[in-house]
Amino acid sequence: MIRTLPTSKTYNRCFKFYVVLYFTFLFAPLLVTCILAFNDSQFPSLPWKGFTVEWFTADLTERVGIFHDQINLDSIWVSFRVAFFVTLLSMIVGTCGAFLFEQEDFRYKQLLYFLMLCPLVIPGVILGISILLFSNTLGTYFETNWNIDVDLFRPGFWLVVLGQFSFIATLVTLVVSARLRKFDRTLEEAALNLGANRLEVIWFITLKFLRPAIIGAGAVAFLMSFENFNTTLFLVGYQATLPINLYLQVRDGSTPVINAISFLLIVGTSMVALANLYFSRKET
Amino acid sequence: MLRKPPLFSQDVKQRLAIRFFMQIDLSVQEVTKKFNEFIAVDNVSFEVPDGSFFSILGPSGCGKTTLLRMIAGLTEPTEGKIEIRGKSMLGIPPNKRPVNLIFQQLALFPMMNVEENIAFGLRRRGEGKVDIKKKVEAILERVDLAGFGDKKIDQLSGGQKQRVAIARCLVLEPAVLLLDEPLGALDLKLREQMKVELKMLQAKVGTTFVYITHDQSEALVMSDHVAVMNQGVFEQIDTPQNLYNRPETPFVAQFVGDNNAWSGRIRQCNDMTAEIETAEGPIFHTKVRESLQPGDEVDLFLRPEAMLILPDPSLSELNRFHIIVKDILFDGANSRLLAHPLDADTELLIALPQTRQYDYIQKNDKIEIGWDQQSGICFRRS
Amino acid sequence: MKNQKRWGLFFFLSPVLLWLFLLIVLPHIDLLAMSFRIENDDGQMVWSLSNYLNFFEEPIYWLTFVRTAIFSILVTFLTFVIALPVAFYITKVVAPKFQGFLLVLLLLPFWVSELVRVYGWMILLRESGVINHFLIKLGLLNQPIEMLYKDATMILGLVYTSMLFMVVPITSVLDSLDNSLIEAAYDLGANMWTILFKIIIPHATPGIVSGSIVVFMLTLGNYLTPNLMGGKNSLWFTEQIYNQFIASFNWNQGSAFGFLLLVLSSIVVWLGLKLTRQNLRKVVQ
Numbered sequence: 001m002i003r004t005l006p007t008s009k010t011y012n013r014c015f016k017f018y019v020v021l022y023f024t025f026l027f028a029p030l031l032v033t034c035i036l037a038f039n040d041s042q043f044p045s046l047p048w049k050g051f052t053v054e055w056f057t058a059d060l061t062e063r064v065g066i067f068h069d070q071i072n073l074d075s076i077w078v079s080f081r082v083a084f085f086v087t088l089l090s091m092i093v094g095t096c097g098a099f100l101f102e103q104e105d106f107r108y109k110q111l112l113y114f115l116m117l118c119p120l121v122i123p124g125v126i127l128g129i130s131i132l133l134f135s136n137t138l139g140t141y142f143e144t145n146w147n148i149d150v151d152l153f154r155p156g157f158w159l160v161v162l163g164q165f166s167f168i169a170t171l172v173t174l175v176v177s178a179r180l181r182k183f184d185r186t187l188e189e190a191a192l193n194l195g196a197n198r199l200e201v202i203w204f205i206t207l208k209f210l211r212p213a214i215i216g217a218g219a220v221a222f223l224m225s226f227e228n229f230n231t232t233l234f235l236v237g238y239q240a241t242l243p244i245n246l247y248l249q250v251r252d253g254s255t256p257v258i259n260a261i262s263f264l265l266i267v268g269t270s271m272v273a274l275a276n277l278y279f280s281r282k283e284t
Numbered sequence: 285m286l287r288k289p290p291l292f293s294q295d296v297k298q299r300l301a302i303r304f305f306m307q308i309d310l311s312v313q314e315v316t317k318k319f320n321e322f323i324a325v326d327n328v329s330f331e332v333p334d335g336s337f338f339s340i341l342g343p344s345g346c347g348k349t350t351l352l353r354m355i356a357g358l359t360e361p362t363e364g365k366i367e368i369r370g371k372s373m374l375g376i377p378p379n380k381r382p383v384n385l386i387f388q389q390l391a392l393f394p395m396m397n398v399e400e401n402i403a404f405g406l407r408r409r410g411e412g413k414v415d416i417k418k419k420v421e422a423i424l425e426r427v428d429l430a431g432f433g434d435k436k437i438d439q440l441s442g443g444q445k446q447r448v449a450i451a452r453c454l455v456l457e458p459a460v461l462l463l464d465e466p467l468g469a470l471d472l473k474l475r476e477q478m479k480v481e482l483k484m485l486q487a488k489v490g491t492t493f494v495y496i497t498h499d500q501s502e503a504l505v506m507s508d509h510v511a512v513m514n515q516g517v518f519e520q521i522d523t524p525q526n527l528y529n530r531p532e533t534p535f536v537a538q539f540v541g542d543n544n545a546w547s548g549r550i551r552q553c554n555d556m557t558a559e560i561e562t563a564e565g566p567i568f569h570t571k572v573r574e575s576l577q578p579g580d581e582v583d584l585f586l587r588p589e590a591m592l593i594l595p596d597p598s599l600s601e602l603n604r605f606h607i608i609v610k611d612i613l614f615d616g617a618n619s620r621l622l623a624h625p626l627d628a629d630t631e632l633l634i635a636l637p638q639t640r641q642y643d644y645i646q647k648n649d650k651i652e653i654g655w656d657q658q659s660g661i662c663f664r665r666s
Numbered sequence: 667m668k669n670q671k672r673w674g675l676f677f678f679l680s681p682v683l684l685w686l687f688l689l690i691v692l693p694h695i696d697l698l699a700m701s702f703r704i705e706n707d708d709g710q711m712v713w714s715l716s717n718y719l720n721f722f723e724e725p726i727y728w729l730t731f732v733r734t735a736i737f738s739i740l741v742t743f744l745t746f747v748i749a750l751p752v753a754f755y756i757t758k759v760v761a762p763k764f765q766g767f768l769l770v771l772l773l774l775p776f777w778v779s780e781l782v783r784v785y786g787w788m789i790l791l792r793e794s795g796v797i798n799h800f801l802i803k804l805g806l807l808n809q810p811i812e813m814l815y816k817d818a819t820m821i822l823g824l825v826y827t828s829m830l831f832m833v834v835p836i837t838s839v840l841d842s843l844d845n846s847l848i849e850a851a852y853d854l855g856a857n858m859w860t861i862l863f864k865i866i867i868p869h870a871t872p873g874i875v876s877g878s879i880v881v882f883m884l885t886l887g888n889y890l891t892p893n894l895m896g897g898k899n900s901l902w903f904t905e906q907i908y909n910q911f912i913a914s915f916n917w918n919q920g921s922a923f924g925f926l927l928l929v930l931s932s933i934v935v936w937l938g939l940k941l942t943r944q945n946l947r948k949v950v951q
């Protein structure tokens with residue numbers, strides 16, 4: 001059964017085989033995508049026609065590598081900016097949320113906590129359409145009543161940021177809360193006793209303690225924002241994020257440039273994820 | 285020859301001395317703390333003069349920490365006044381009070397090194413960098429941790445953490461330093477050592493210490509005055525010697541030092557000497573501090589060292605009775621006999637001096653015991 | 667002291683309130699309100715039930731709805747069945763020194779964008795894909811077959827996409843299961859299946875529930891995977907919503923669909939919690 005108990009050879013072999021199969025299943029699509037990014041062919045498929053990095057670097061008429069593909073580069077830049085703002089916002093609000101739910105007491109706290117959890121169980125598509133509707137309602141209201149045209153209420157960059165933030169903040173709140181729960185509040189009292197005011201206590205003691213959790217949650221928030229599709233789909237304006245842009249390309253037929261982008265994404269995210277893991281391991 | 289109750293005059297003298305010759309650092313007046321219905325601290329008053337070492341001794345859960353937290357301003361009293369150096373502390377937040385608290389679990393900041401921990405309070409006051417550095421070094425020297433400034437908190441031993449916690453508070457030169465069982469987390473050996481060190485440190489820096497403990501030996505060894513606390517109430521405030529020799533309540537008699545308890549009834553009482561018939565059988569004569577009526581129910585306490593093994597027959601003033609030895613509890617200089625009176629199974633502890641004189645005593649021996657009339661402590665049962 | 671506390675509460679409360687009310691509560695109220703409004707013949711907006719009536723009268727709508735629900739449950743179940751042995755292997759069977767490595771390996775693919783992962787499956791499975799290429803090379807097939815755009819492929823994709831959210835919670839609950847419980851049961855003569863159903867699964871229930879809730883919710887609300895891997899035949903309900911919003915520009919109808927989806931997901935989550943006697947608070951922790 002488990003490693004300390006005697007088990008039959010077949011049982012062990014079958015189990016091992018199953019796990020190997022599972023990991024193959026897990027990695028096959030990613031590996032194939034990466035490999036085909038270097039295939040010297042017009043299509044992302046076999047047979048293998050030789051190794052090339054042209055899908056990254058070329059700037060020819062029939063073959064534009066990712067480094068010269070302005071549309072894709074633009075969308076990567078948009079995604080970066082979106083992810084940056086989403087991360088920043090959700091780190092701030094998520095930390096406030098953690099303090100609120102762990103350290104403060106007020107009426108309707110349970111209700112608010114429940115509300116905070118809701119984005120976890122609301123499908124992303126629904127979040128997207130409801131925010132789209134509401135911003136549209138607000139926009140119309142502002143226009144008819146005060147005759148002002150607020151850009152924020154149109155599908156576009158900031159609406160995407162808000163839409164992603166609406167559920168990523170929950171995640172940050174949960175991660176930071178979990179860390180805050182482990183915080184020994186006598187440290188705060190000790191700091192107060194040594195002459196620090198409430199702000200100084202939070203800044204020098206509590207936030208210092210929370211820092212690894214906030215940074216870790218920030219990294220996760222960044223990745224989640226960078227790859228978000230379902231919510232973003234309804235809120236994008238003319239500035240498409242990378243997943244949206246890729247989706248449009250994949251839907252209408254694909255070229256190895258997509259593989260090249262995927263390769264970069266896989267390498268990039270793995271590195272962020274591994275770094276995050278490494279630092280969180282080191283903390284504990 | 286009527287003896288005045290000595291405690292009264294003693295108390296008055298002490299209060300007068302405090303009033304006129306010494307400055308009061310900390311004054312707590314009729315402070316009460318309720319958590320909902322539960323009364324954690326019940327109408328407690330005391331004063332601590334400048335530069336003295338004051339201990340609060342009580343069993344776990346009696347409200348010591350709560351009292352200290354009120355002085356530090358971390359908890360608000362339900363009723364009563366707290367003054368530090370003559371200034372009322374009502375409504376003053378903890379960061380503005382001239383007291384520092386050493387927490388039961390020390391509460392050193394794990395995200396900072398030793399130096400940053402100690403400098404924390406100075407930085408909050410906005411002192412200059414150079415000053416801070418000087419002060420930190422000086423205080424590290426004083427607590428014997430010179431050169432430890434760069435160490436991380438989790439690289440320190442228990443005793444060193446202890447001293448960092450003390451240094452962190454002392455560097456701020458508080459009017460009063462509050463210590464909440466600071467030795468509780470240490471092992472026995474280190475505790476013994478730190479006890480002495482702490483006392484010497486206090487003498488050296490001259491800061492007023494208010495020290496909390498549930499360990500009576502800590503309180504007795506270190507303090508100028510000790511308050512014994514039980515269930516939120518101060519039972520007695522006195523010098524360590526008086527607490528031991530003249531406990532005012534049965535609780536103090538039993539909590540401070542070991543004591544053998546007897547219950548009995550007064551047969552007669554004159555000239556402050558009572559004849560008591562104990563429930564265990566023997567009839568004793570003892571000095572009492574208040575006049576008792578025949579028939580009063582009393583508790584009688586006898587220290588283990590008050591009972592003499594095989595007393596000299598020539599001593600006439602002694603109460604004498606027989607016991608049966610149940611066991612010999614060898615503990616070096618603190619060895620005892622565990623015994624019971626002839627016709628009862630009440631357990632008695634009797635000091636067994638290690639002079640080799642009593643080496644022949646064995647289990648189940650029947651032995652005569654005597655004790656002086658002066659050494660009994662007797663309370664009317666209420 | 668009191669004032670400072672008030673101030674702190676206000677400081678923390680206001681951003682959270684803004685977030686939850688402006689981005690969660692009010693938009694969903696708006697969604698609900700919109701779903702009850704239609705444009706009448708004079709071009710004015712009036713209250714009406716007809717968006718919901720449309721849903722029930724048009725079989726394509728409610729059939730898609732039911733299909734989506736059933737497939738989501740199926741996907742959740744499949745994910746669970748596949749994930750449990752893997753989680754068990756990693757926490758209890760494999761030598762401890764490999765444990766950390768396998769865990770990292772397990773998580774890694776899921777940091778990559780869902781789109782990239784789906785794209786990977788597409789170039790594996792499609793007619794000119796890698797698998798077809800190898801099958802023909804090996805002589806198992808004479809001519810390539812289209813493996814994409816089938817229900818089975820779509821389910822495969824959905825299972826793959828949401829696997830992480832099942833494996834992680836189950837791994838963490840199994841990690842907290844004391845090995846000696848299994849050893850004791852074994853010692854008392856229990857066989858593998860008894861141990862599985864009497865010890866492992868009961869202990870892992872909180873993890874299984876939280877995993878299932880998240881997987882179900884993600885599957886139900888997924889647009890990308892059904893759309894790309896199921897193609898035109900995917901008949902996934904989110905596509906209906908998308909069509910109403912983006913293609914037909916009938917936001918009121920789309921709102922009604924969205925609200926129905928939300929109700930469905932809430933009911934299933936609630937039922938899941940009730941049946942296993944868990945609560946949301948415990949499950950997220």
Ligand SMILES: Nc1ncnc2c1ncn2[C@@H]1O[C@H](COP(=O)(O)OP(=O)(O)OP(=O)(O)O)[C@@H](O)[C@H]1O
Nearest residue numbers: 319324342343344345346347348349350351388498
């Ligand atoms: N915040 C609180 N709310 C309710 N009851 C409390 C609170 N703090 C303390 N108490 C109660 O007050 C009593 C005294 O607690 P306190 O911490 O002062 O004890 P203590 O004498 O310091 O004990 P110890 O020696 O174990 O530290 C306890 O019964 C405790 O349960």
Ligand SMILES: [Mg+2]
Nearest residue numbers: 348349388464
């Ligand atoms: Mg205490």
